[in-house]
Amino acid sequence: MYQMISDDNPYETPMMIFPASHYTMGGIWVDYELQTSVKGLFAIGECNFSDHGANRLGASALMQGLADGYFVLPYTMQNYLSDQIKVARSTFDTSHPEFDKAEADVRARIQRLMDIKGTKSPDEIHKRLGHVMWNLVGMGRTLQGLVKAIDEIEEVRKEFYNDLRVVGKADDLNTELEKALRLEDFLVIARMMAIDALNRNESCGAHFREEYQTADGEAARRDDQYMYVSCWKYTGDNVKPILIKEPLNYEAIKVQTRNYKS
Amino acid sequence: MEHNISVNLKIWRQRGPKEKGQFVNYKLDNVSTGSSFLEMLDMLNQQLVERGEEPVVFDSDCREGICGMCSLYINGHPHGPVQGITTCQLHMRKFNDGDTITIEPWRSAAFPVIRDLMVDRNAFDKIQQAGGYVSFNCGGAPDANATPISKEVADTAMDSATCIGCGACVAACKNGSAMLFVSAKVSQFALLPQGQVERKRRARAMVRKMDELGFGNCTNTGACAAECPKNIPLSNIARLNREFINAKCSE
Ligand code: SF4
Ligand code: FES
Numbered sequence: 001m002y003q004m005i006s007d008d009n010p011y012e013t014p015m016m017i018f019p020a021s022h023y024t025m026g027g028i029w030v031d032y033e034l035q036t037s038v039k040g041l042f043a044i045g046e047c048n049f050s051d052h053g054a055n056r057l058g059a060s061a062l063m064q065g066l067a068d069g070y071f072v073l074p075y076t077m078q079n080y081l082s083d084q085i086k087v088a089r090s091t092f093d094t095s096h097p098e099f100d101k102a103e104a105d106v107r108a109r110i111q112r113l114m115d116i117k118g119t120k121s122p123d124e125i126h127k128r129l130g131h132v133m134w135n136l137v138g139m140g141r142t143l144q145g146l147v148k149a150i151d152e153i154e155e156v157r158k159e160f161y162n163d164l165r166v167v168g169k170a171d172d173l174n175t176e177l178e179k180a181l182r183l184e185d186f187l188v189i190a191r192m193m194a195i196d197a198l199n200r201n202e203s204c205g206a207h208f209r210e211e212y213q214t215a216d217g218e219a220a221r222r223d224d225q226y227m228y229v230s231c232w233k234y235t236g237d238n239v240k241p242i243l244i245k246e247p248l249n250y251e252a253i254k255v256q257t258r259n260y261k262s
Numbered sequence: 263m264e265h266n267i268s269v270n271l272k273i274w275r276q277r278g279p280k281e282k283g284q285f286v287n288y289k290l291d292n293v294s295t296g297s298s299f300l301e302m303l304d305m306l307n308q309q310l311v312e313r314g315e316e317p318v319v320f321d322s323d324c325r326e327g328i329c330g331m332c333s334l335y336i337n338g339h340p341h342g343p344v345q346g347i348t349t350c351q352l353h354m355r356k357f358n359d360g361d362t363i364t365i366e367p368w369r370s371a372a373f374p375v376i377r378d379l380m381v382d383r384n385a386f387d388k389i390q391q392a393g394g395y396v397s398f399n400c401g402g403a404p405d406a407n408a409t410p411i412s413k414e415v416a417d418t419a420m421d422s423a424t425c426i427g428c429g430a431c432v433a434a435c436k437n438g439s440a441m442l443f444v445s446a447k448v449s450q451f452a453l454l455p456q457g458q459v460e461r462k463r464r465a466r467a468m469v470r471k472m473d474e475l476g477f478g479n480c481t482n483t484g485a486c487a488a489e490c491p492k493n494i495p496l497s498n499i500a501r502l503n504r505e506f507i508n509a510k511c512s513e
Pocket of ligand 1: 424425426427428429430431432442443446486489490491492493494
């Protein structure tokens with residue numbers, strides 16, 4: 001496989017290896033039943049934040065998909081559905097004002113992007129956002145870097161809303177529009193990730209703040225201050241999300257630091 | 263080492279399922295031989311967008327050979343001229359400066375073109391839904407040694423399970439048959455204890471669904487196995503035939 005990608009035979013030429021981020025930790029907030037803060041909406045598998053803690057290995061996403069799908073959801077969703085039994089089936093249609101509003105919102109969102117008529121493709125802006133995230137919100141993070149990242153993400157956001165170009169039509173199969181819509185979401189998430197990383201003045205799991213390391217370069221956690229899950233409440237694209245702390249209380253295990261050395 | 267080449271692309275463009283398509287020629291310069299085939303297409307699309315033209319629509323997702331989305335017919339081969347890889351794993355170093363590269367969508371009645379190089383492979387999902395699963399309550403984890411499975415059986419099942427449902431087998435087949443895909447999916451369960459309960463029902467249901475969706479019959483040509491990016495062997499088809507006959511006889 002390595003040879004297929006790099007065209008070098010690793011038995012003869014040493015492999016070129018460097019660390020890269022493969023994953024981001026966290027995800028959609030859910031309760032123990034895997035229900036999101038929107039009642040009736042469940043989020044399972046790797047899109048939710050529930051199982052992996054501050055770090056995860058590649059295959060644990062598969063585990064999470066299987067565990068959520070096999071063991072959790074079949075039992076917890078029934079709790080929700082059992083209350084719905086009283087709702088008359090005849091009301092299950094799309095004639096509710098909420099549907100009309102949702103549809104109108106999506107149409108307005110699409111039209112807004114189509115109307116920008118700038119010069120940059122979604123891919124170009126996406127790459128720019130990617131660079132900011134890779135350089136400043138990647139594996140090693142610092143206070144200055146994160147402050148800078150938030151500014152730069154804001155710059156990219158401005159570029160997006162002022163200079164985006166979506167070719168083609170909105171009511172067609174339009175992959176450029178699809179990319180633009182995704183990118184619009186990424187901008188919100190990118191900003192939130194930077195704000196979150198800035199808030200957490202410790203190193204923990206995959207979050208390595210360079211200021212917080214032990215003498216031999218290992219992650220230094222600060223359990224006295226950060227023993228909580230940071231949940232960020234969305235209140236609008238341009239508004240700072242609100243931090244809700246969920247304390248981590250361990251009853252059955254003793255909190256330790258992983259140590260590969262002794 | 264890496265260097266830049268120029269290529270002439272002959273790409274199938276088709277606005278929609280009902281519309282007539284045609285080949286359109288594009289010339290692309292400064293393509294790094296280190297870039298992947300799909301990165302080359304991204305580059306083309308970027309240039310098209312800069313000129314205000316609509317980009318070439320194609321499917322891709324993982325870009326690491328595991329999802330089966332990148333269904334491109336390149337120079338007469340599904341997933342390109344290199345054996346045992348998907349389109350996304352193909353690199354431009356396999357091409358020479360000045361080459362003309364022909365890119366088409368999968369061509370099969372069961373996979374209608376949605377737009378340009380993007381096809382609708384929903385038929386595979388329907389076959390899977392007809393029986394490509396096991397439905398039993400997992401319960402607690404059983405003892406690992408309670409049900410011994412020989413290494414040979416485990417390996418064969420695993421090999422069958424590597425099918426990524428890309429559809430190259432159908433695209434390569436002159437009959438548009440989905441036998442290699444269906445046989446891989448049936449085999450991966452038929453070989454293992456978990457698959458026994460629904461074994462016969464599965465073989466019947468998946469074959470029935472395959473026939474119903476307009477896939478052709480197998481004439482043992484073997485183009486499918488030759489073009490399969492995961493090297494799924496023809497022996498799976500033999501196994502499927504056996505499974506199916508068995509299931510039919512005991513109906
Ligand atoms: S058998 Fe091979 S070619 Fe056919 S769908 Fe599976 S991986 Fe693709
Ligand atoms: S893009 Fe996933 S297999 Fe090619």
